[in-house]
Amino acid sequence: MAKFFDEMYSGDGASVRKHYDEFAAWQSSQSAETIARKRAESDLIFRRVGITFAVYGNDAGTERLIPFDIIPRIIHAAEWAKLEAGLVQRVKTLNMFIHDIYHDQKIIKAGVIPAEQIFQNAQYRPEMQDVDVASDIYAHIAGVDIVRAGEGEFYVLEDNLRVPSGVSYMLENRKMMMRLFPELFTRHKIAPVDHYPDMLLDNLRSVAPVGVIDPTVVVMTPGMYNSAYFEHAFLAQQMGVELVEGKDLFVKDNTVYMRTTRGPKRVDVIYRRIDDDYLDPLAFRADSSLGVPGLLAAYRAGKVTLANAIGTGVADDKSIYPYVPDMIKFYLSEEPILNNVPTYQCRKKEDLSYTLANLDKLVVKEVHGAGGYGMLVGPASSKQEIEDFRQRIIAKPDGYIAQPTLALSVCPTYVESGIAPRHLDLRPFVLSGKTVSMVKGGLTRVALKDGSLVVNSSQGGGTKDTWILEK
Amino acid sequence: MLSRTADHLFWMSRYTERAENTARMLDVHVQTALLPQSTDDAEQGWRAILGISELLYGYEQKYDALTQKEVIDFMVRDPGNPSSIASCLRQARENARAVRGALTTEAWEIQNATWIKMQSYLTTDALEQNPSEFFEWVKHRSHLSRGVTIGTMLKDEAFHFIRLGTFLERADNTARIIDVKFHGAKETQGKQSQQQSQQQSQGLLRKDDDQQIDFYYWAAILRSVSGFEIYRKVYRDVITPERVAELLILRGDMPRSLLACMDQVLSNLKNVHNDVSADTERFAGKLHADLQFSRIEEILDAGLHDYLTVFLERIFELGNRISKDFLVPLAA
Numbered sequence: 168m169a170k171f172f173d174e175m176y177s178g179d180g181a182s183v184r185k186h187y188d189e190f191a192a193w194q195s196s197q198s199a200e201t202i203a204r205k206r207a208e209s210d211l212i213f214r215r216v217g218i219t220f221a222v223y224g225n226d227a228g229t230e231r232l233i234p235f236d237i238i239p240r241i242i243h244a245a246e247w248a249k250l251e252a253g254l255v256q257r258v259k260t261l262n263m264f265i266h267d268i269y270h271d272q273k274i275i276k277a278g279v280i281p282a283e284q285i286f287q288n289a290q291y292r293p294e295m296q297d298v299d300v301a302s303d304i305y306a307h308i309a310g311v312d313i314v315r316a317g318e319g320e321f322y323v324l325e326d327n328l329r330v331p332s333g334v335s336y337m338l339e340n341r342k343m344m345m346r347l348f349p350e351l352f353t354r355h356k357i358a359p360v361d362h363y364p365d366m367l368l369d370n371l372r373s374v375a376p377v378g379v380i381d382p383t384v385v386v387m388t389p390g391m392y393n394s395a396y397f398e399h400a401f402l403a404q405q406m407g408v409e410l411v412e413g414k415d416l417f418v419k420d421n422t423v424y425m426r427t428t429r430g431p432k433r434v435d436v437i438y439r440r441i442d443d444d445y446l447d448p449l450a451f452r453a454d455s456s457l458g459v460p461g462l463l464a465a466y467r468a469g470k471v472t473l474a475n476a477i478g479t480g481v482a483d484d485k486s487i488y489p490y491v492p493d494m495i496k497f498y499l500s501e502e503p504i505l506n507n508v509p510t511y512q513c514r515k516k517e518d519l520s521y522t523l524a525n526l527d528k529l530v531v532k533e534v535h536g537a538g539g540y541g542m543l544v545g546p547a548s549s550k551q552e553i554e555d556f557r558q559r560i561i562a563k564p565d566g567y568i569a570q571p572t573l574a575l576s577v578c579p580t581y582v583e584s585g586i587a588p589r590h591l592d593l594r595p596f597v598l599s600g601k602t603v604s605m606v607k608g609g610l611t612r613v614a615l616k617d618g619s620l621v622v623n624s625s626q627g628g629g630t631k632d633t634w635i636l637e638k
Numbered sequence: 639m640l641s642r643t644a645d646h647l648f649w650m651s652r653y654t655e656r657a658e659n660t661a662r663m664l665d666v667h668v669q670t671a672l673l674p675q676s677t678d679d680a681e682q683g684w685r686a687i688l689g690i691s692e693l694l695y696g697y698e699q700k701y702d703a704l705t706q707k708e709v710i711d712f713m714v715r716d717p718g719n720p721s722s723i724a725s726c727l728r729q730a731r732e733n734a735r736a737v738r739g740a741l742t743t744e745a746w747e748i749q750n751a752t753w754i755k756m757q758s759y760l761t762t763d764a765l766e767q768n769p770s771e772f773f774e775w776v777k778h779r780s781h782l783s784r785g786v787t788i789g790t791m792l793k794d795e796a797f798h799f800i801r802l803g804t805f806l807e808r809a810d811n812t813a814r815i816i817d818v819k820f821h822g823a824k825e826t827q828g829k830q831s832q833q834q835s836q837q838q839s840q841g842l843l844r845k846d847d848d849q850q851i852d853f854y855y856w857a858a859i860l861r862s863v864s865g866f867e868i869y870r871k872v873y874r875d876v877i878t879p880e881r882v883a884e885l886l887i888l889r890g891d892m893p894r895s896l897l898a899c900m901d902q903v904l905s906n907l908k909n910v911h912n913d914v915s916a917d918t919e920r921f922a923g924k925l926h927a928d929l930q931f932s933r934i935e936e937i938l939d940a941g942l943h944d945y946l947t948v949f950l951e952r953i954f955e956l957g958n959r960i961s962k963d964f965l966v967p968l969a970a
Binding site: 403 | 640735739751799913964965
């Protein structure tokens with residue numbers, strides 16, 4: 168097994184990293200029974216509180232817990248400062264990029280990104296061309312996936328600018344840790360995350376249509392059988408706004424209203440947790456019963472804000488991803504703070520031949536895939552799986568990108584056999600409105616299977632509380 | 639608030655209340671069954687239970703005989719019976735889950751925990767071993783659910799729709815419980831037998847039947863609505879059908895009486911008043927006034943069963959009007 172960067176231990180696991188010292192001392196003072204009891208307790212609480220995600224496929228309505236690991240992922244202040252600066256830079260750029268794409272397209276004219284990469288992308292929405300949105304912000308909420316390969320060496324895996332989820336787990340994991348181990352919080356100075364819903368509401372209100380003084384914000388969900396329904400309900404409750412479904416809304420004279428017990432009420436900002444395709448059956452998928460007829464027209468007329476905007480997918484698509492460092496230079500004239508993973512675009516001849524020659528070493532992803540589906544992890548795949556995938560790539564090179572297998576960092580994690588190192592990533596949530604802001608923290612996802620690099624909860628991943636230590 | 643949210647809250651509390659009242663009824667019958675009685679009487683008791691919930695037909699589609707075990711199974715576990723306690727608690731929880739953001743965390747957790755515990759009950763034979771303990775548990779969960787609503791929720795529209803659901807359902811259920819004797823008659827389908835059983839039930843009320851049977855019958859009804867001790871306190875006298883009926887229909891201070899329920903329905907309805915709800919409030923007000931200004935003799939003279947039948951129809955109509963005005967408005 169290759170040697171991976173361990174978040175907690177340095178050397179050969181011999182010494183504890185400084186920012187884990189206090190935790191390690193505490194941990195060694197806990198009996199196995201106490202830990203076992205606390206772990207069982209956390210399961211029980213998550214189930215009672217109903218922090219579950221719906222599973223697709225099997226009989227609808229089944230709910231499953233996302234496994235929660237009690238060993239925190241700790242990041243020290245200096246490292247976070249760098250991460251934060253990098254995130255602000257990156258998300259700022261991506262918003263400028265989307266605005267540019269839907270207006271002057273300077274970046275195309277300058278030859279930084281080939282035009283066909285934009286206009287042939289299914290995520291490019293011609294409906295958005297020349298539409299002005301409040302504060303020129305498109306990705307109001309971004310959930311950027313970051314992995315670590317070494318000391319101070321962070322890579323962005325995906326930008327997630329459409330409807331990123333997981334923030335409720337960040338908040339609930341913290342609540343759980345404070346409930347289970349309050350003493351740990353007196354022994355550490357851990358940056359709080361609880362004010363995220365407040366920041367989110369503030370951010371959403373700040374991007375209301377021009378002229379609206381006291382905007383009404385709602386959270387829009389596809390409904391209670393959506394896998395992230397818990398999060399939708401949670402955020403609506405925490406912000407104190409209505410949780411609506413498409414059928415609760417209607418559009419009249421380009422204005423959006425919700426049906427209430429006291430008659431129609433105007434809606435100004437919709438934090439929608441539903442994909443572009445389903446937003447408006449008149450404009451997109453006609454078979455969508457989740458959306459609101461006329462919503463796009465109201466949006467284009469500037470009568471309502473959608474967060475995130477329609478068409479942000481053009482910036483977080485895997486085929487656009489390789490250009491982000493160039494974008495940062497182009498719009499901000501700055502050097503990128505966070506690394507991009509080197510990416511081979513199979514649509515390019517030389518990249519394709521490199522990819523096909525090195526399938527056993529690479530991770531190959533579908534350009535439009537998500538959730539850890541439709542990808543090949545070369546080193547972990549059988550000959551047959553690699554050959555099958557080869558045929559798929561040859562059949563449709565445009566649809567794939569390849570990246571070297573990153574040596575993702577690991578963190579000690581409770582597994583069946585005891586404590587073992589497991590790979591993890593980090594998803595901080597970046598809010599953009601009048602300013603770019605975030606809480607210090609994020610969702611740490613951990614692959615529970617030995618050697619696995621796939622952290623998605625739909626693929627058996629778990630989560631950890633993420634501590635950003637304050638100096 | 640959103641109409642859909644109000645709708646979910648309204649039905650959440652209706653289902654919780656229905657589960658409680660079903661548990662109450664079943665519990666009393668399980669206890670009554672411990673008294674010496676003929677198979678016929680026992681069967682009649684169980685038929686009554688099914689009859690007042692309008693579930694006799696559904697039951698007979700599934701089972702041949704009327705036995706305690708099977709009736710309890712049907713009324714507690716059966717997922718195919720939408721009014722079984724398991725179904726009610728599941729629907730209460732589903733409704734709560736759909737609008738969990740409109741509830742306090744505690745209120746939601748009670749609903750969720752009840753449902754989780756219910757599932758584990760269903761996998762054991764605890765229900766068969768000690769049905770009363772189980773019914774007691776259902777009652778307590780319902781008490782807890784109401785208590786957490788009152789104790790933690792802002793007194794806003796969400797609160798009023800929850801309360802509206804509770805008391806509208808309770809009014810319906812109490813009326814059915816009082817009418818149980820009518821449904822106990824063996825053939826409730828034919829018109830003739832309906833008249834027969836009506837005479838029978840009025841016969842009882844005229845106290846020219848066996849007094850001992852009378853006592854156990856009415857005492858059981860009182861117990862099922864936690865009214866036995868209240869009766870003693872209020873009347874300090876032997877149990878008579880007239881007084882039981884008076885207590886459960888007309889006494890405003892008896893918390894499960896029809897009048898007490900309508901008091902609550904009316905006041906909560908006033909609290910959610912909107913531009914189109916005046917007629918519905920008037921409708922509820924009339925129903926309330928009828929209870930407030932009636933005397934038990936008039937009701938009994940006209941026939942208790944007929945009175946209760948009309949009452950249930952009016953409650954049903956009121957529920958529809960509330961739906962139309964607030965919960966599922968047709969027009970935009």
